[in-house]
Amino acid sequence: MLLRRMLIMLGVVALVVLALAAYKGFAIYQQVQQFSAPQPAxxxxxxxxxxxxxxSRLPAIGTLKAFQGVDLTVEVGGIVRELLFQSGERVVKGQALLQMDDQVERANLATAEAALGLASVEFERGRSLVSRSNISKSEFDRLSAERQQASASVAQVQAQLAKKRILAPFSGSIGIRQVEVGDYLSPGTNIATLQDLAKLHVDFFLPEQAVPKLALGERVRLSVAAYPDEVFEGEIAAINPKVETTTRNVQVRATLDNPDGRLLPGMFANLEVLLPGAAxxxxxxxxxxxxxxxxxxxxxxxxxxxxxxxxxxxxxxxxxxxxxxxxxxxxxxxxxxxxxxxxxxxxxxxxxxxxxxxxxxxxxxxxxxxxxxxxxxxxxx
Known part of the structure; x- marks a missing residue:
């Protein structure tokens, strides 16, 4: 009886083991079939x-600069009597911009002109006398020197007087004025900036390897952040004849027209130099x-x-x-x-x-x- 039960139990265990082995073998077969099947595209x-x-193009970054641009200053000290411009307006060459108090210089000019007039009269009188040998030649030379000295004094005072009036050195747009009527200006005081915006320079650097590819007149295309969808064109106007020893780059300057005055000096520009030929x-x-x-x-x-x-x-x-x-x-x-x-x-x-x-x-x-x-x-x- 006991032997029979043991045989039954062994048979059941054998069946379970065979079932598990069959299941595992079937799973392994499926995995093999899966890996051996062609992979999908x-x-x-x-x-x-x-x-x-x-x-071919040479990319670079540059800075816009005015074709002509200066910071207007005074050469001599004095008090501002008149301001003859408005901030931001356009001025023409020779236009008066600022008048300083010049009463002292005008008085000195009148004195110098009077001295010149007297010296001229004495010189003319001396010339008639020396021709008749009524005065010595050395006395006539003294009168001539005095007249020349008086004339130089007049020119000197006139130059000092001219420095009291500031004129526009060229046509352009003037910036925000930095002084007011009544201010005392010492030499070198900044009045305003004057920029000629009809044309602009763009200065940029390129590696020394690019020097053989560069030539005057080559076209340059640039864009600025203020007008990201627009491209402006210019041409190379100058190539620095010296390579910077610290960076091994050469400085290049291009010139472009700015008829609408939209581009301003100091703007950052992304640019490309268009090399000739298209392979x-x-x-x-x-x-x-x-x-x-x-x-x-x-x-x-x-x-x-x-x-x-x-x-x-x-x-x-x-x-x-x-x-x-x-x-x-x-x-x-x-x-x-x-x-x-x-x-x-x-x-x-x-x-x-x-x-x-x-x-x-x-x-x-x-x-x-x-x-x-x-x-x-x-x-x-």
Whole structure:
């Protein structure tokens, strides 16, 4: 009886073990089938590398400066008697801007002119007398020197008087005045700034390697933060004949018209020097490039082929596509595009979105629209 029960228990245990073994074997079989099954195609966005005319440009940053610009100051001290301009108005060359008190100088001028008149009369009298030998030649020379000295004194006082009246050295827009009537001005006091805004300079620096590419008259395009959607054009007017020893950069100055006066001196400018000639280059979107420390690469889309070199067909009857990771040499980047100097030919298709999911030889399918690529891939670009 006891032996029978033991045999039954052993049979039940054997059945349970066999059932568990069968279940585990079936699970392992399913996993093997899953891994051996072909992986689904990875959806990516793609474009074709194309040859396009590409004009080389030298990017730089610069600062706008007035074609002519000065801070008006006084050369001699005195009290302001009249202010003859309004802040922000446009003035013309030679226009009076400020008059200082000049009563002392005018009195000195009258004295000097009187002395000059007397010296001139004595000189004329002496000239008639010396011709008749009534005075010595040395006495006549003394009278001539006195007349010249009196004339110089008049010119000196006239120059001092002129310094009491400030005139515009050139036409332009005058800034906010810094003085008022009645102020005492010491020499060097700032009155206002005067800027000629009809034309502007933009000064910028380029590395010394760019010197052979630079020439007077080359076009420059620039933009400023105040007008982000507008592009202003000028041309190179001067190249500094010396390279800065601290930065190894050369200073360049371009000139541009400013007829509306919208650009102001001191503005920060992003600019590009347009180099002559436009060579044909292989160009792809910048999103197609994977940048790494050990080199830049692209994923080139090719047809998968069998051992006989024939394209393998997919389920819809189209050739299966795969990607090949290829390292390339990149050149200039501009407006979301990049030049490929080596490693890629025109007409080859490259992946522009979805690279994070790819590896060399991965099976891919080209999405009808870049938006069809997965969100994580797009977020990683």
């Amino acid at each position: 990875i959806s990516v966005a793609a474009t074709t590398a194309s040859e396009q005319p590409w004009q 044909t280059q292989v160009v792809v979107p910048e999103t197609a490039i994977t940048y790494t420390l050990y080199g830049n690469s692209v994923y080139v889309i090719t047809e998968k082929r069998d051992a006989d070199g024939q394209p393998e067909m997919g389920t819809p009857g189209q050739p299966q596509l795969m990607v090949e990771r290829r390292f390339v040499e990149t050149g200039e980047r501009r407006d979301g595009r990049v030049v490929i100097l080596d490693g890629l030919q025109a007409g080859e298709r490259v992946v522009t979105a979805g690279q994070l999911k790819l590896d060399n030889g991965a099976h891919v399918a080209i999405a009808a629209d870049p938006a069809d690529a997965s969100a994580p891939a797009g977020a990683g670009q």
